[in-house]
Amino acid sequence: MSHAAAKPMSSRPGKPLSGTASVPGDKSISHRALILGALAVGRTHITGLLEGQDVLDTGKAMQAFGATVERLGPGEWTVDGVGVGGFAEPAGVIDCGNSGTGVRLIMGAMATTPITATFTGDASLSKRPMRRITDPLALFGADITAREGGLLPVTIKGVQDPVPVRYATPVASAQIKSAVLLAGLNAPGQTVVIEKEPTRDHSERMLAGFGATITTKTTDEGRVITLTGQPELRAQTVAVPRDPSSAAFPVAAALIVPGSEIRVPGISRNPTRDGLYVTLAEMGADLTWENDREEGGEPVADLIVRHSALKGVQVPADRAASMIDEFPVLSVIAAMAEGDTVMNGVAELRVKESDRIDAMAKGLRANGVEVDETRDSMTVHGQGRIPGGGVPVATHLDHRIAMSFLVAGLAADAEITVDDGAAIATSFPDFVPLMTGLGADLG
Numbered sequence: 001m002s003h004a005a006a007k008p009m010s011s012r013p014g015k016p017l018s019g020t021a022s023v024p025g026d027k028s029i030s031h032r033a034l035i036l037g038a039l040a041v042g043r044t045h046i047t048g049l050l051e052g053q054d055v056l057d058t059g060k061a062m063q064a065f066g067a068t069v070e071r072l073g074p075g076e077w078t079v080d081g082v083g084v085g086g087f088a089e090p091a092g093v094i095d096c097g098n099s100g101t102g103v104r105l106i107m108g109a110m111a112t113t114p115i116t117a118t119f120t121g122d123a124s125l126s127k128r129p130m131r132r133i134t135d136p137l138a139l140f141g142a143d144i145t146a147r148e149g150g151l152l153p154v155t156i157k158g159v160q161d162p163v164p165v166r167y168a169t170p171v172a173s174a175q176i177k178s179a180v181l182l183a184g185l186n187a188p189g190q191t192v193v194i195e196k197e198p199t200r201d202h203s204e205r206m207l208a209g210f211g212a213t214i215t216t217k218t219t220d221e222g223r224v225i226t227l228t229g230q231p232e233l234r235a236q237t238v239a240v241p242r243d244p245s246s247a248a249f250p251v252a253a254a255l256i257v258p259g260s261e262i263r264v265p266g267i268s269r270n271p272t273r274d275g276l277y278v279t280l281a282e283m284g285a286d287l288t289w290e291n292d293r294e295e296g297g298e299p300v301a302d303l304i305v306r307h308s309a310l311k312g313v314q315v316p317a318d319r320a321a322s323m324i325d326e327f328p329v330l331s332v333i334a335a336m337a338e339g340d341t342v343m344n345g346v347a348e349l350r351v352k353e354s355d356r357i358d359a360m361a362k363g364l365r366a367n368g369v370e371v372d373e374t375r376d377s378m379t380v381h382g383q384g385r386i387p388g389g390g391v392p393v394a395t396h397l398d399h400r401i402a403m404s405f406l407v408a409g410l411a412a413d414a415e416i417t418v419d420d421g422a423a424i425a426t427s428f429p430d431f432v433p434l435m436t437g438l439g440a441d442l443g
């Protein structure tokens with residue numbers, strides 16, 4: 001992704017949306033399936049893998065560390081793992097492209113093996129904070145150098161005889177938690193992560209699925225996750241469920257385009273990922289869940305969404321982690337609602353692929369929507385309409401900013417343009433055909 005040419009895109013109001021939106025595999029689970037597959041003994045077989053650039057970059061990295069990663073067909077992959085502690089030293093630099101999850105989890109996975117690796121990424125990833133990962137990895141004994149400010153490129157000299165770590169995450173972040181747990185895999189004894197707010201628990205679920213001993217207890221300190229180090233992970237069959245964060249885009253479009261009704265099958269109902277859906281219900285969204293079931297160790301259901309008259313709400317800070325990637329598109333939905341929507345406790349949005357509070361506020365204002373922001377909150381003054389017709393929105397290599405504004409244009413009074421939609425391929429390569437298949441006018 002590092003040198004992709006800018007790709008201006010636009011969307012405009014049109015007919016109601018209808019049909020089935022089969023969104024791709026979950027990005028978080030896809031990264032973890034490749035990484036744990038690489039650390040297991042035997043051949044892991046994955047179906048429904050997200051073939052977005054972020055995940056493909058993680059697959060390439062696992063190859064560079066000595067695993068064999070092969071594509072059998074669409075979404076169907078195998079990983080022949082090297083076992084915990086079996087990573088080989090990569091011959092070249094590990095380029096994680098646009099992916100915070102990829103780079104941070106892989107740093108954790110290699111830091112307790114006596115090999116050296118250098119990590120880079122694109123212009124967006126190169127601005128994102130890495131000390132939050134390198135600080136706890138240094139506690140295991142890894143020797144780490146970073147560019148000034150704790151930024152990429154980062155070089156990690158993994159430690160031969162790591163010590164286990166007890167670490168309280170300073171911010172709610174599944175990436176920090178997961179990096180520490182993955183490093184703890186090759187440390188003797190028990191590695192403990194404590195998080196005040198629950199964050200997505202895919203690492204815990206999948207580590208248990210691959211045979212690790214891992215427990216989670218809720219205490220006064222928060223969630224205490226304890227992993228017993230040096231397990232033999234055994235290869236698994238992983239069916240990746242569909243991504244609720246990708247589903248948020250067609251769901252949002254159906255809610256705000258008059259006359260729409262769509263079906264979105266197989267959406268995760270994992271409580272660590274469902275904050276957007278809780279919020280939408282409070283706003284008055286017409287959501288019907290059907291066929292509750294389990295897929296790939298995750299609770300899922302099918303969702304039917306109809307266009308709805310929505311009202312603004314207060315989103316509490318303690319819900320932020322469970323919908324952290326959905327705030328950009330929520331701010332579009334909020335603009336189409338009546339009244340103010342206040343999103344609290346969202347400072348982490350400032351260190352994603354872009355400063356998402358700033359990017360959404362500027363793009364919405366340019367398209368006639370009033371927005372206020374503080375360091376860790378954003379308020380959208382909903383007026384039941386988005387005028388649109390603004391100058392092209394700057395997306396800053398951020399897929400979710402691009403998709404959010406393309407959804408906004410479907411319900412705006414006039415066309416909305418983004419300066420660059422190339423980054424959409426990092427998480428949702430078939431976004432355009434999926435949306436046009438529902439009847440949307442965008443591209």
Ligand SMILES: O=C(O)C1=C[C@@H](OP(=O)(O)O)[C@@H](O)[C@H](O)C1
Pocket residue numbers: 027028029100101172173174175176178200324325348
């Ligand atoms: O662990 C993960 O797979 C992710 C965790 C979140 O990041 P943080 O841990 O930085 O909040 C999220 O924003 C990202 O898209 C995926």
Ligand SMILES: C=C(OP(=O)(O)O)C(=O)O
Pocket residue numbers: 054098099100101102325352353400427
């Ligand atoms: C923040 C995101 O991803 P990452 O941190 O993996 O780049 C995202 O997909 O919205």
